[in-house]
Amino acid sequence: MKKAHINWSTYMSPEHVDQLRKGWKNDERVTNGTLSKEQAIEIDFKLQRALNDDLTVSIKQFDQPTASTLKLISIVKETQTLYGINPLCRSGEEINILNITHVTIE
Numbered sequence: 001m002k003k004a005h006i007n008w009s010t011y012m013s014p015e016h017v018d019q020l021r022k023g024w025k026n027d028e029r030v031t032n033g034t035l036s037k038e039q040a041i042e043i044d045f046k047l048q049r050a051l052n053d054d055l056t057v058s059i060k061q062f063d064q065p066t067a068s069t070l071k072l073i074s075i076v077k078e079t080q081t082l083y084g085i086n087p088l089c090r091s092g093e094e095i096n097i098l099n100i101t102h103v104t105i106e
Contacts, residue, residue, distance in 0.1 A: 035101070046103040047082065051075060056087060059095060060102040068093060069106070 035043070050057045051072045058067045059082075070084030070093060080097040 043100055043103050046105055047072065047075060050103075050105055056106045057084075058104040058106055059100055061095065061099040062101055064099075067102075067104075068095065070095075 046057065049055065051074070054071070056069060056071050058069050060067045068084075069086060069088065070082075071087050073083045073085060073092075075082050075097070082095045082097055082100075084093055084095070085091070086093055
């Protein structure tokens, strides 16, 4: 006997659907934890490559639901800070390196 799959969103108001979607986005957040050594090496490699080759990167951070897109300017290891410019709005941003969970070169 097979159970039928019910699409519950057809029975819900648009407000409830929006609340569920916001809840799912919040669930995608990463809580502050420890990266493995391999993950840290991979992130460092991608950041150095993006800085040397003038590439744009997408950076996910702890407790941030969306990624930041940046063109890197500098990485200051002493203060563990990354400086970059958002290419869409041309605003400067700084990110603590310890908060980075994932880097994608675009």
